[in-house]
Amino acid sequence: MAQDFPSHLIKHFFSIGNETKTNDHFFGQFSPELSPEKGQSSEHQEELNAINQEVLSHLKTIVPELKFKTYFENSLELLEIDSTGATFSVRTAFIKKSADLYKEEIAKALYNVLGTAYEIVITSKDQTADIAPAFGLSGVQIKDDNRPKSMATTKFTLDLTPTRDDLKSRVDAEYIEHMNPNKTGIRVDRSKTFDNFIVGPTNNIAQAAAKAVALTPGKEGKYPSLYIHSNSGLGKTHLLHAVANEIAEKHPSYTICLITARDFMDEMIQLMKTNRINEFVRKYTERIDVLMIDDIHELKNKEGTQDQFFHVFNEMHNKGKQLIFTSDKRPKEIDGISERIKTRLQWGLVVDIQPPDLETRIAILRRKMEALDLYINEDVLTLIASRIKTNIRELEGSLVRLKAVSELMNVEIEVDLVKEQLMLPNSENEKEVTIESVAKATAQYFRVPLADLKSKGRSQDITKARHVAMYLARKVVNAKQQEIGAFFGGRDHSSVIHAVNTISDKVKTDSSLSKDINAIESNL
Template identity: 45%
Template sequence: MDELWEGVLPQLRERLGTQNFETWIKPIRAKSPAADELALEVPNKFFRDWLAEHFLASIQELLAQVAQRTVKVSLSVNQHLPPGAAAPKRVERESIKPQRVSNLIPKYNFENFVVGASNQFAHAASLAVANQPGDHYNPLFIYGGVGLGKTHLINAIGHRIVERGPGLKVFYLSSEAFMNELIASLRRDKMDEFRTRFRNSDVLILDDIQFIGGKERTQEEFFHTFNSLYESHKQIILTSDQFPKEIPDLEDRLRNRFEWGLIADIQPPDVETRVAILQKKAEIVAVPLPHDVAIFLASNIDSNVRELEGSLTRLGAFASLTKTPITVELAKEVLQNTLKGNQREVTVESIQKTICDYFNLKLGDLKAKRRTKNIALPRQLAMYLCRKYTSTSFPSIGNKFGGRDHSTVIHATKTIEKKIKADPQMSATIEKLEKNLSVRK
């Protein structure tokens, strides 16, 4: 049996990487107390627990492949073994090569993420996953509009996991990049390498998962990757601009799996949170931002965080290059094409008013429980336009229409989409409504 262990070591080195092999495999002493059993002795309890959680499954799998039979593996502590790199203080960042982490964005961390009512739940869920990956909320699915902080949060999770467990393999990429790597692997006939890379990760973070909708081969491959990671208790983190049930052309088996764990949404930040975001950003980029200017910007730019921060960057650059103090008047001049006062804001409330005016209804009609045709269709149109022109989530839209369930909003949206394809008159009606909303010229 000792020969079996020696025979599997090269494969373990290849699968786990040199750093993990030297840290976690090389210090092990193997013994054979009985046939078809391998006893692995390790230096301490920390080593044993880490090995069991992160590498035991790979050891058992490779032993079975080499032996052509199931091999029972036991772990025990032998304090007389040299500790090697197994003690916690030995496994610090300086001993771990950066290639264990794939593409995490350095600037995004929990320390510079501004928490407000709009993102509090998603932030709390992200912290929980970062502190105990694979334990409770798996997968973690974060959804919300563009530029609201989804990418920031998932990168913060990745960085925190690496800080707490430097030997873990954390992969972060967009779902488009995942598809491109899949295509490249197919062309080069290296699908085994592709599967090994992703299915042996400890944490897989995929941004914009809605991109795989309609892409059958990518969905097929990700389905098996998801299953492999989930069954091994590895953490899966996904983001989307849509609720899982809303993602078009997504296979039901994936849609269902996305709902196995925890779903958290991010809403547009309120004005107080926007002020805090601006102040934090100004501190990071060293822009002297007066409080009255921060309030002015936060009150007039409310589409998303990305635009808010971009506006501060432009304002700061202009002030620096022209040696001009930052004032409200300067902000109005520099950001005149961005500020809300120059364009009509589309909100759930403005859509409801437009629908009521067009169909000669009262707001109470849209919120009432009645399902008569003269009210049901306008209500569905309103919900459809809310999803199209605002970043408000399904549950929040439902709340603004008399406390309806998110599934009602999903049904309304899909109903209108079908009517648009089948009925030219419906398309004409929506075009008129969009003109009234000032979103179509």
């Protein structure tokens, strides 16, 4: 590539030196007339480094944090730039494979720095370390003699054996791709259905509501507006895709739009720039029958977008079309959203999803294990499920990581490997869960003396706490009925069976009880 920068960059960037920084951007000139022979090579590299730092600063604002740290931070390096293209390198070939997915974002970042569009090429340092100038091939070994060589006699070696760091980078990349799926330009995922959504006591109400909407969407159904909220990674987006797939099957004439709040905003801004905002409103109010917006809280502090959303919501609601929203908060808890929009988001059914209980977590792991064509014994599954409690994506991600480690490093998935890779504590630091520890945690949560749980007391508060403790002793500790009965005041096994069955039935419909049980499990 040419050693000097193209003259058209002069007005876009800066020269290294003592120029003044204005409005957080540098201005000045390159010196393309200087040649390497005149000492420009070091300045040339400094200019490349300066541009690279600006690109990284922009990338940090548009790429998810974990992906930025893995693929770009301390890895991405601008090698050269000419009038048409820019060449970057990253540490390893495995990182390059993932970084290639972000060429568009790198191009945007470079455009923001220099004001000109460039074609982006990404290489890896293990590909470029031994470049042969005559051929541009990685790993080519050329002997410096005077004898001409034919293609038949020319030989080269190419070492593609990955190092341990390469393998670790690939494991990390696969895990991060799972943990941070790119939601931009969201498309309906045909693999996410109601059939493979694991239902438990902490998400059954949300699942039932979503299923009802999918069967009868719009004003003819029970919930023409549905709002699902939970912490990240608990299945909200899965339910959106499941609804979309079900409606597409049951109501093929319906037009479905599944979009993120950020993409909704970007679309509106682009059409406003060309004075076509009426097209934006018409698209949603006239052409779309089912509107699903993921992460609606992303509209906070975006007053212009909120105004358009307000009109779209009103018009679609008045026409009896189906509206579904997800968020990480209740409508009234979202800061930066106008009161009129908070009110409308609460017009329909508002449901939440809580972290899954132990049995549900194990079921989720079994389903993911089947999807990955992976075998892990029950002891290891239970170990993982007992430690990762609050995030389904993290729970499934643990299997993604273990599968990658097992295949790339050719090792069996055993307890020691799981503890090392998932950073679980060693057995000597583990707290054993017993009937007594379950009873103490339950008594503490419900603020009932432990002695009362073992007594003959039959008040409503004591009975509820005792039943929950028996249920958890059976579920978490897997204690025998006789052992549980003996601990709780010498009760017979039929009393234990009654308590366990009572709680098992109630937890399916009582979301408050589900939260209580989940909180006690977390404390254990």
